[in-house]
Structure formats: C-alpha cells, structure tokens
Amino acid sequence: xENNKNYSPIEKAYLRYQTSIKRVIGRIVGSSDDVEDIAQKxxxxxxxxxxxxxxxxxxxxxxxxxxxxxYTEVTKKSSQLLKYVEDLTDLPVITDVSAEDxxxxxxxxxxxxxxxxxxxxxxxxVFLMCKVYGKSHKEVSAELDIAVSTIxxxxxxxxxxxxxxxxxxxxxxxxASAQYRSNQKRREK
Amino acid sequence: xxxxxEPCQLDIEAAEWIARLSGGPLTADxxxxxxxxxxxxxxxxxxxHSAAQLWADMDALTSLPDxxxxxxxxxxxxxxxxxxxxxxxAYLSAAAVLIVLVIGWSxxxxxxxxxxxxxxxxxxxxxxxTLSDQSIATLNTNSILEVDYQAGERRIKLIKGEVLFDVAxxxxxxxxxxxxxxxxxxxxTKFAVRFLENGTxxxxxxxxxxxxxxxxxxxxxxxxxxDPVKTILTHNQSVITREDSTEPSVTExxxxxxxxxxxxxxGILHFDxxxxxxxxxxxxxxxxxxxxxxxxxxRNIPIGGRFRxxxxxxxxxxxxxxFGAEVVRHASGKISIYKSEQSGTL
Numbered sequence: 001x002e003n004n005k006n007y008s009p010i011e012k013a014y015l016r017y018q019t020s021i022k023r024v025i026g027r028i029v030g031s032s033d034d035v036e037d038i039a040q041k042x043x044x045x046x047x048x049x050x051x052x053x054x055x056x057x058x059x060x061x062x063x064x065x066x067x068x069x070x071y072t073e074v075t076k077k078s079s080q081l082l083k084y085v086e087d088l089t090d091l092p093v094i095t096d097v098s099a100e101d102x103x104x105x106x107x108x109x110x111x112x113x114x115x116x117x118x119x120x121x122x123x124x125x126v127f128l129m130c131k132v133y134g135k136s137h138k139e140v141s142a143e144l145d146i147a148v149s150t151i152x153x154x155x156x157x158x159x160x161x162x163x164x165x166x167x168x169x170x171x172x173x174x175x176a177s178a179q180y181r182s183n184q185k186r187r188e189k
Numbered sequence: 190x191x192x193x194x195e196p197c198q199l200d201i202e203a204a205e206w207i208a209r210l211s212g213g214p215l216t217a218d219x220x221x222x223x224x225x226x227x228x229x230x231x232x233x234x235x236x237x238h239s240a241a242q243l244w245a246d247m248d249a250l251t252s253l254p255d256x257x258x259x260x261x262x263x264x265x266x267x268x269x270x271x272x273x274x275x276x277x278x279a280y281l282s283a284a285a286v287l288i289v290l291v292i293g294w295s296x297x298x299x300x301x302x303x304x305x306x307x308x309x310x311x312x313x314x315x316x317x318x319t320l321s322d323q324s325i326a327t328l329n330t331n332s333i334l335e336v337d338y339q340a341g342e343r344r345i346k347l348i349k350g351e352v353l354f355d356v357a358x359x360x361x362x363x364x365x366x367x368x369x370x371x372x373x374x375x376x377x378t379k380f381a382v383r384f385l386e387n388g389t390x391x392x393x394x395x396x397x398x399x400x401x402x403x404x405x406x407x408x409x410x411x412x413x414x415x416d417p418v419k420t421i422l423t424h425n426q427s428v429i430t431r432e433d434s435t436e437p438s439v440t441e442x443x444x445x446x447x448x449x450x451x452x453x454x455x456g457i458l459h460f461d462x463x464x465x466x467x468x469x470x471x472x473x474x475x476x477x478x479x480x481x482x483x484x485x486x487x488r489n490i491p492i493g494g495r496f497r498x499x500x501x502x503x504x505x506x507x508x509x510x511x512f513g514a515e516v517v518r519h520a521s522g523k524i525s526i527y528k529s530e531q532s533g534t535l
Contacts, residue, residue, distance in 0.1 A: 074251050152208045161194075166243070
C-alpha cells in the first residue's frame with residue numbers, strides 16, 4: 001500500500017476493487033466481451049470527475065460510474081431498436097427522451113415483474129436471460145442448449161404475454177387511478 | 190388470477206418482429222417484409238410500436254441481478270455439469286425476487302378530524318390518512334402521530350416512528366411537525382420525518398418537494414421566541430439532528446436515492462447494495478421478532494433488490510439459496526442467520 005502514495009484516491013480505489021467492479025459490470029451486460037471496455041470507460045469518467053473536484057467516497061463513485069456506464073451500454077441496443085421502429089411506423093412520438101432519462105416508476109417495475117412471473121417456466125428463463133441478464137440469443141442458446149430459433153420464439157411469446165398482461169392490469173387500474181386523480185384535484189383547491 | 194390471458198394475433202406478430210430485431214440486424218428481405226406488415230393498418234403500426242416501447246422500458250430490469258449471485262460461478266470449478274446447475278440456481282433466485290416484487294397499493298381513505306386526533310400503526314402495519322385540510326400523512330410501521338389543528342397553525346406531533354407528509358398548501362396556516370426536541374415547519378410541500386431510534390431525540394427529516402425549516406424547540410432555555418438556529422432544506426435534501434450535537438449536517442441526494450429511501454410508502458423496501466447488517470436492522474422495524482446475524486462474514490455482504498414489506502421470508506429464502514446462509518427460527522420467535530455448513534461444496 002505504501003508504494004501507492006503517488007496514486008490519486010480514485011486510482012487507488014480502482015486498483016484495489018477492479019475485480020469486483022468488473023464483476024458488477026459483467027452481471028449487468030451479461031456477455032463478457034464488453035466488460036473490460038466498460039471498466040476502462042467508467043474509470044476514465046471517474047478520473048476526469050476527480051480532476052474537477054474532490055470525491056467524497058472514491059469506491060462508491062467508481063462502482064456508481066461502472067454501473068451507469070454498463071446500463072447505458074445495455075439500453076443502447078433497445079434504444080436503437082425503438083428508434084428504428086419509431087422511424088418505420090412514423091407514429092407521433094409523445095416524448096423524445098434518451099434511454100438514461102426514461103424513468104420507470106416503482107409501480108411499472110413491479111408490473112413488469114408480475115408479468116414475467118406469470119410466464120411459463122422455460123419461456124420465463126429465456127426471457128430473463130435476454131432481458132434481465134442482457135445476454136444475446138446466441139449466448140442463451142449455447143447455455144441452455146436449445147436452438148436460436150427457439151430462443152426467438154420464447155422471447156416473442158414472453159413479450160406478447162407481457163403486453164397482454166400489462167394492458168389488462170392497466171384497464172383494471174383505470175378506476176383506481178381516476179379515483180386518485182380526483183383526490184389530487186380536491187387537494188389542489 | 191387463474192384465467193390465463195391469451196395475447197391477440199396482432200400482438201403476437203408484433204412481438205415476433207421485436208424478438209427478431211433484438212436478435213440482430215434484419216436481412217433486406219426481412220426488412221421489406223416488416224415494412225409490408227406495418228403498412229397493413231394503423232393498428233399494426235401501433236402494436237409494433239407498443240411492443241418496442243415495452244421492450245425498451247423493460248431495460249429497467251437489468252438493475253435486478255446487480256447484487257444477486259453471479260450467473261457464472263466465480264469459483265474455479267471446471268466441471269461442466271456443475272456449471273449448468275449453478276446457472277439454474279442463479280436464475281431461480283432471480284425469479285424468486287421477481288415474484289416478491291408485488292406492489293402494495295396504498296389505499297387512500299379520508300378521515301374526518303376534529304380537535305386532537307391520534308393515529309397509530311402496529312409493528313409491520315402502514316396507514317395512509319387524509320387530514321381535514323386534505324394533507325396526506327403516510328405512517329410507517331410502529332408509529333404514533335398526533336394531529337392538532339389550531340386557528341393559526343396546523344400542529345402535528347410525531348411521537349414515534351416515521352411519517353411521510355404531503356402537505357396541502359395554506360399560506361395562512363403553517364404546517365408544523367414536532368418530533369423530539371425539533372420542529373419542522375412547512376407550507377405546501379412533501380417531506381418525511383422519522384425517529385432514528387424511538388425514545389431518543391435523534392430525528393431525520395427528508396424533503397422531496399418544496400422547502401421546510403428545521404429547528405430545535407429548545408424548551409430548556411428561555412423561550413424568548415428569538416430565532417433558534419434554523420436549517421433550511423429544499424427538495425432532495427435531508428438532515429439528521431441529534432440531541433448531543435448542535436451542528437446538523439445537510440445531505441444532498443439525487444431524486445432516485447430519495448425515491449428509494451421513501452419507497453416504504455408504497456409498501457416496498459428498496460435496497461441498493463446496503464450490507465446485510467443494515468438490511469436486517471431495517472427489516473427488523475417491520476417485525477416483532479428480533480433477527481440476529483450469527484455469521485461474521487455475512488454481515489457485510491451487499492444486498493440489492495426490492496422486497497414487499499412484510500415479506501421478509503423472501504429475503505431469507507434468497508439468503509439461503511444464493512448466499513450460503515442458513516436461517517433458523519427459534520421457538521421463541523427469534524430468528525438467527527448462520528453460515529450454511531454446505532456452502533461452497535457445490
């Protein structure tokens with residue numbers, strides 16, 4: 001540790017925790033190819049931030065930066081997909097927000113989880129591996145030893161079922177939210 | 190619950206296209222095919238768009254496995270069969286977490302208030318009350334709140350526990366919460382007040398909207414009405430005041446962190462890498478049983494996830510399945526967490 005004297009706090013923290021930082025990134029991005037790259041990117045971000053001002057908790061900052069970079073990387077793919085579909089369908093888009101700005105409420109999050117929990121086991125496993133663990137169809141196919149075309153089928157079936165589940169829950173909740181809104185209105189008076 | 194909802198043909202086809210797109214780039218033929226499919230009707234376009242939107246929104250779920258056991262075994266085991274077994278276990282525990290994450294809708298029910306009203310929750314109970322001025326108070330577990338609306342002041346006394354206030358605007362009547370030796374003064378805003386330990390004067394105030402002033406009531410000294418030291422808090426700031434310190438320090442949080450810390454008001458505890466020790470002390474607030482960690486090396490393991498309040502069993506299950514812990518319930522109701530004998534042998 002003594003010969004670390006010339007390192008900045010961020011650099012010291014990175015040297016000490018890089019293995020766990022990479023593990024955290026690996027869990028988010030799923031496939032191992034991008035881990036090193038994302039670790040480097042987030043380390044650079046932290047070093048730049050450190051030059052601008054003192055960082056209270058270098059360890060927490062590094063882990064935070066690593067997670068953020070990894071999430072951005074994961075969401076990039078589906079953002080591109082969404083953009084492609086938006087261009088194709090040419091429907092009026094209500095808001096034009098980037099992936100990082102899309103905020104999912106606790107309620108929505110729980111609704112997603114419920115929807116996934118309702119899926120048949122095999123379908124749920126595949127869906128979780130693709131969506132939650134960010135693995136590619138090919139990787140999932142190799143790990144579960146089923147054909148890539150089957151993976152695609154499970155993902156499609158899972159997504160369709162989730163759409164249906166969420167639609168039905170939303171119409172159920174319309175009554176409740178209407179009540180909530182009238183409550184809010186009353187309070188604003 | 191039992192009725193299985195079958196998706197309509199349009200949604201099935203839309204989802205198939207999104208699944209294909211998520212697998213990799215389309216061939217020129219496929220692109221043409223998708224284009225033709227889209228142009229069949231407006232409903233086709235809308236179905237495709239909402240499938241893509243949901244697919245993108247579900248990215249939020251990637252935060253889930255953050256602190257769950259790694260999908261790949263970290264130990265240097267080379268046996269292929271063991272590998273696939275571990276994968277299964279990791280996904281199972283992910284699924285276990287998913288099932289737990291069911292929201293408890295907080296119910297809004299009005300209650301008429303006259304003079305002094307007392308509101309109380311038992312251990313593990315939560316309650317939302319609408320006060321006579323349409324302000325809303327959400328009581329967390331094991332809390333007592335006294336509401337005393339007077340001509341010039343909406344006076345609230347927190348006797349123990351934690352309460353989140355969503356204050357209705359009324360410039361003529363300030364909303365003042367007294368807790369321990371402190372008071373929090375607000376006009377129209379949203380903030381929470383909690384005792385760090387019941388029975389002490391150590392209080393934390395969190396503000397999510399608007400501005401509040403926090404100060405000591407200082408009843409021991411002469412009440413000359415002269416301004417006591419006030420701490421001004423605005424949104425996303427919090428402060429802890431302790432009986433033994435005069436300098437309260439203000440902490441700035443990002444909105445996500447604030448929302449997480451108040452997620453209890455929606456019936457959910459949200460952890461983001463806190464140590465097992467902190468998590469146990471937090472969930473202990475919601476149960477009458479005492480929970481102790483008997484294994485030193487488990488104390489500091491980070492825990493992430495969202496747990497429905499009252500569903501502490503789910504946490505214990507995950508600890509057993511994924512972290513090599515053994516949870517023992519004693520006849521007295523006491524719960525102990527040990528390190529499992531067989532951990533690491535897989």
